[in-house]
Amino acid sequence: GINVWCAAGKGTFGTEELIHRIQTVQLDTLLEHKTILLPQLRGSGVAAHKVKKATGFRVRYGPVQAHDLPEFLDNGMQTTAEARRIRFTLWDRLVLPPVEFVAALLPLLLLILLGAKGPVAAILAGTILFPILLPWIPTHAFSMQGFILGGMLAIPFAMDAFLKRADSAVLLRGAWALVYILLFPAITSYLTLHFTGCTPYT
Numbered sequence: 001g002i003n004v005w006c007a008a009g010k011g012t013f014g015t016e017e018l019i020h021r022i023q024t025v026q027l028d029t030l031l032e033h034k035t036i037l038l039p040q041l042r043g044s045g046v047a048a049h050k051v052k053k054a055t056g057f058r059v060r061y062g063p064v065q066a067h068d069l070p071e072f073l074d075n076g077m078q079t080t081a082e083a084r085r086i087r088f089t090l091w092d093r094l095v096l097p098p099v100e101f102v103a104a105l106l107p108l109l110l111l112i113l114l115g116a117k118g119p120v121a122a123i124l125a126g127t128i129l130f131p132i133l134l135p136w137i138p139t140h141a142f143s144m145q146g147f148i149l150g151g152m153l154a155i156p157f158a159m160d161a162f163l164k165r166a167d168s169a170v171l172l173r174g175a176w177a178l179v180y181i182l183l184f185p186a187i188t189s190y191l192t193l194h195f196t197g198c199t200p201y202t
Helices: 002-009 015-024 040-045 048-055 066-074 090-094 097-103 105-113 117-136 142-164 170-195
Strands: 035-038 058-061
Touching: 015 035, 015 048, 048 058, 090 117, 097 105, 097 117, 097 170, 105 117, 117 142, 117 170, 142 170
Parallel strands: 035 058
Antiparallel strands: none
């Protein structure tokens, strides 16, 4: 689903590629009909009229989810409004964190060994907390959502750094608080951008 949509939007699974594949395998010699069925999310990258002109094949768009295909075919290639709807439930979002978490595992372990609780929290927020909270964080720009999440997370760490060391100079405490305020949004923004190809939000 989402991978098809992403590839179509970036042109790697679009009109020219489809025409090339149809012509390369000589699809017209293998089929008795002239209709090709594509996933609905591929629609953003395919110009159906160009495919028809170049190959003679008529493009039809199926449902979003593959499990709706039998019903779609039984109904004479007519899909329901429900089958055309894109859902991105909590369960769908929980599939995403393991991939990003594994990619960030080595730096995460290093930071844990160094006792750097702040950056560890920022990485966990960007890789695990972000996909869970995605629909509730304002804006649809992932970089901005990551910035907001990182900023919110930085507040308790910055306050702790400023208030905890009462015997230290105000400038030193302020500098430590500023490090958290600047560092957290940068880390979470960077990590949240990794999700741009995995969701229907972008």
